[in-house]
Amino acid sequence: MTPSARLHDDGSEPRLLPLATNQIPMRADAARNRARLLEAASRLVAEHGAEQLTMEAVAAAASVGKGTVFRRFGDRTGLLMALLDHSERVYQESFLSGPPPLGPAAPALERLSAFGGATLRHLAAHRELLLAAEPDPARRYAAGPRNVRRIHITTLLREIGTGGDDELLAEVLLGYLDVPLLNHLTRQRGMDLERLEAGWRDLVARITRS
Amino acid sequence: MTPSARLHDDGSEPRLLPLATNQIPMRADAARNRARLLEAASRLVAEHGAEQLTMEAVAAAASVGKGTVFRRFGDRTGLLMALLDHSERVYQESFLSGPPPLGPAAPALERLSAFGGATLRHLAAHRELLLAAEPDPARRYAAGPRNVRRIHITTLLREIGTGGDDELLAEVLLGYLDVPLLNHLTRQRGMDLERLEAGWRDLVARITRS
Numbered sequence: 384m385t386p387s388a389r390l391h392d393d394g395s396e397p398r399l400l401p402l403a404t405n406q407i408p409m410r411a412d413a414a415r416n417r418a419r420l421l422e423a424a425s426r427l428v429a430e431h432g433a434e435q436l437t438m439e440a441v442a443a444a445a446s447v448g449k450g451t452v453f454r455r456f457g458d459r460t461g462l463l464m465a466l467l468d469h470s471e472r473v474y475q476e477s478f479l480s481g482p483p484p485l486g487p488a489a490p491a492l493e494r495l496s497a498f499g500g501a502t503l504r505h506l507a508a509h510r511e512l513l514l515a516a517e518p519d520p521a522r523r524y525a526a527g528p529r530n531v532r533r534i535h536i537t538t539l540l541r542e543i544g545t546g547g548d549d550e551l552l553a554e555v556l557l558g559y560l561d562v563p564l565l566n567h568l569t570r571q572r573g574m575d576l577e578r579l580e581a582g583w584r585d586l587v588a589r590i591t592r593s
Numbered sequence: 594m595t596p597s598a599r600l601h602d603d604g605s606e607p608r609l610l611p612l613a614t615n616q617i618p619m620r621a622d623a624a625r626n627r628a629r630l631l632e633a634a635s636r637l638v639a640e641h642g643a644e645q646l647t648m649e650a651v652a653a654a655a656s657v658g659k660g661t662v663f664r665r666f667g668d669r670t671g672l673l674m675a676l677l678d679h680s681e682r683v684y685q686e687s688f689l690s691g692p693p694p695l696g697p698a699a700p701a702l703e704r705l706s707a708f709g710g711a712t713l714r715h716l717a718a719h720r721e722l723l724l725a726a727e728p729d730p731a732r733r734y735a736a737g738p739r740n741v742r743r744i745h746i747t748t749l750l751r752e753i754g755t756g757g758d759d760e761l762l763a764e765v766l767l768g769y770l771d772v773p774l775l776n777h778l779t780r781q782r783g784m785d786l787e788r789l790e791a792g793w794r795d796l797v798a799r800i801t802r803s
Contacts (some may be wrong), residue, residue, distance in 0.1 A: 401628050483697065513732060517632075520773035520776075521776075524777040547799070552790035552792075555765060558765065559768070562730075564729035564734075565778065567734040568761075572760075574760075581758070582758050585757050586765060589762075592799060
């Protein structure tokens with residue numbers, strides 16, 4: 384419900400809240416523009432990695448002026464944070480309510496098996512920013528996105544029926560989906576993402592004894 | 594070979610190095626005293642946890658004056674660090690060359706299964722100091738003790754013959770033996786060490802499909 388709808392059933396502009404009604408089309412437009420810039424940035428990150436992302440490239444990909452990107456996100460860190468937030472939402476929707484094999488229509492084991500690849504790709508795409516924002520050891524386990532993943536994995540393990548200590552098995556699986564570990568294995572040990580994804584599917588099969 | 598033995602075959606004191614010969618019995622004695630203090634401190638930590646450890650308690654347990662403990666270790670942090678170093682050495686010897694089930698005389702699967710409990714108890718005993726010394730995410734994987742554990746686990750997995758990607762499976766098992774995780778599960782989630790130890794044995798059975 385918009386402020387004008389709440390104030391005037393006939394749809395006329397409210398006299399005491401001119402800014403609110405003036406802002407409605409502006410804000411919808413701004414939201415659309417913002418989404419368009421973030422989608423362009425997402426495509427660039429998927430193609431070239433977040434390290435290569437520049438404000439200029441996003442402007443060119445979205446066919447807007449550079450100034451528009453700067454006005455919207457402030458600087459490159461602001462863009463990366465907005466992108467991470469946007470991407471985290473898209474990623475969470477994919478396993479909470481998306482189509483199979485990630486979403487609820489697929490059997491739990493299939494969902495769990497697909498979940499690792501989706502998560503590893505999400506983490507890899509935002510590696511740079513996630514590493515910089517990595518909380519200290521004492522706060523690591525309180526992070527919101529980690530909790531969403533933990534609850535999802537635990538729920539799937541219970542549905543599968545592992546016959547084990549599902550809370551602990553969930554921690555084991557969560558530990559595999561960790562940005563510093565991903566960074567270490569790919570950058571310092573030379574493993575590629577495909578190997579880590581295959582490793583996840585094998586790990587899920589072993590953990591669930593399937 | 595001691596300096597005096599190198600300089601004087603007849604065993605007399607060397608005239609140019611009086612401090613060196615004077616130091617020999619002193620140093621052996623000091624090493625014995627140091628070991629005695631560390632063993633007393635280890636017993637106290639095993640009984641009451643490192644949080645409860647005081648210089649006074651170590652002095653009383655080793656039947657020496659409080660001043661001796663302060664002279665040897667400087668302060669409580671110095672004592673805890675010496676204790677961690679001593680304990681890490683004893684712990685490493687236990688699985689590298691100790692008796693079964695940890696040491697080389699036992700079958701690899703039995704050794705791996707026993708390794709988790711020994712490591713979790715070692716980490717729990719030094720939780721406080723290990724947490725404070727936890728390296729930042731970029732350096733976490735370069736830590737010496739972690740590498741010793743990683744090589745040991747990888748070697749055992751290869752001996753067992755998992756049929757999987759042993760380097761990745763070793764990372765999964767290593768991730769379970771992590772001080773911040775141990776701290777989170779015991780302090781914030783209320784699990785006890787026995788549950789974590791049982792979880793490890795079950796995890797090893799699943800990972801090795803045994």
